[in-house]
Amino acid sequence: MKNVGIISQARMTSTRLPGKVLRPMAGQPLLLHHVLRLQASGLPLYLATTTNATDDVLAEFGAAHQLPCTRGPEDDVLARYQQCAAAHNLDVIVRVTSDCPLLDGALVADAVRTYLAADNPRLYLSNVLERTFPRGFDFEVFSRELLEEAAAQATLPSDREHVTPYIHQNRSGRVQFRHVRRAEDRSAYRLTVDTADDFELIRQLIENYDAATLPTDGLIALLDAHPELVALNAHIEQKKL
Template sequence: MSGALRVGIVSQARMTSTRLPGKVLLRAGADSLLGWHLRRLRQTGLPVFLATTTNAADDVLAAFGAAHGLPVTRGDEHDVLGRFLLCARQHDLEAVVRVTSDCPLIAAELITEGVARYRAAADPRLYLSNVLQRTYPRGFDFEVFSRELLEEAARRATLPAEREHVTPYINQNRSGTVRLAHLTRATDASRYRLTVDTPEDFTLARALLADYNAGRLDCEEIIALLAAHPKLVALNAEVEQKKI
C-alpha cells in the first residue's frame, strides 16, 4: 500500500427506509439531507460514490447522482456488501470509506484524520473506524478498510445480516487476521444522536440545519452546540437504534 493509495468514500442509500421512507431527500433548510451529506463528504477531497439499489423506487437517487456529479452504483437491495464491492471494482478503489447517507452532519475532518491514519499504517489487513469504540455522536460514523478485505468478506460472508450491514465479517475479525484500530474522542460524546432514522431524528436534523447553521459547523462545534441546547438533544433522546 502506497501514499498514492486510491481511497474512495462509498455512501449507501435507499428510498424505502422502514421507519422514515424517503428520508434522504427530505428538505432541511437550504438542501436535502442527502445534499448536506454530500457537501460535507466532499470537504475531504476524496472521491465520493453512491451505492443504491436497482429498485424503481431508487431511480430518484440515480437522478440525484446524475444532477450532482455523483457516480452511482446500483445493486441488490439486501446485498449491500455486494453493492460496495461492485462500486469498488467499477472505480478501481484500493480502499473504501463506508458511510451511510442518513448522516447529514457527518464530519469531514474525522474521515480525513481516519484516512490519514489508515494510509500511514500501510496495512491491507487494517480496519479503522469510530464505531466499534463509540465516543462520537451516532451520525459521524465511518469505517475504512481495504478492497482486499472487502473482496474476502464478499466471498465468505453468508449470513443475511453480514450481507446487509457490509462490515460484520470484517470487524468481527471472522478471518482472524484483521487488525482493528479506533478513532476515539478524549471525552465521550456518544450520547448524542445525529443520524436520521425516525421522524424525531429528522426534527432534530432539520432544526440544526435550518435554525442553527449546523451545516457549516465542524464536529466539535456541533457537539458544543448540542451540549449548550439540551432541549434540542431531547427531541430524539428516546429513539432506540435498530439492532444489527
C-alpha cells in the same frame, strides 16, 4: 498512491422513515447536506443504491450532482460495495451511510490519513466499535482486500445487509484494528436520521443554528449547550444489527 474513495449507501425504502434521504431541510434534500459535508474531505465520493425503480430518483440525484452511482441488490449491500469498489478501482474504502447529514468530512480525511500511514491492508479503522462520537459521525475504513474477502466468505443475511460484520468480527482471524476516539464521550447524542424525531432535530440544527457549517467539535458543543435539542430524539433506540 492508493486509490481511496468514500462509498455512501442509500435507498428510498427506509422502514421507519421512507424517502428520508430526499426530504428537504433548509431548502435542499438531506442527501445533499450529506454529500457537501463529505466532499469537504477532498476524497472522491460514490453513491451505492439499489436496482429498484423506487431508487431511480437517487440515480437521477447522482447524475444531477456529478456523483457517480452504482446500483445493486437491495438487501445485499455488501455486493453493492464490492461492485462500486470494482467499478472505480478503489484500493481503500471509506464506508458511510446517507442518513448522516452532518458527518464531518475533515474527521473522515484525518482518519484516512491515519489509515494510509499504517500501510496495512489487514487494518480495519473506525469510530464505531468503541463509540465516543455521536451517532451520525460513523465511518469505517478498510482495504479492498478485506472487502473482497468479506464478499467471498460472508454468508449470513445480516453480514450481507450490514456490509462489515465479517470484517469487524474478525471471522478470518487476521484483521487488525485501530479505533478513532475523542477524549470526551458523546456517544449518547444522535445526529443520524432514522425517525421523524431525528429529522426534526437535524432540521432545527441546520435551519436555526447553521449546523451544516460547523466542524465536529462545534456540533458537539452546540448539543452540549442545548439539552432541549438533545431531548428531541433522546428516546430513539438504534436499530440492532
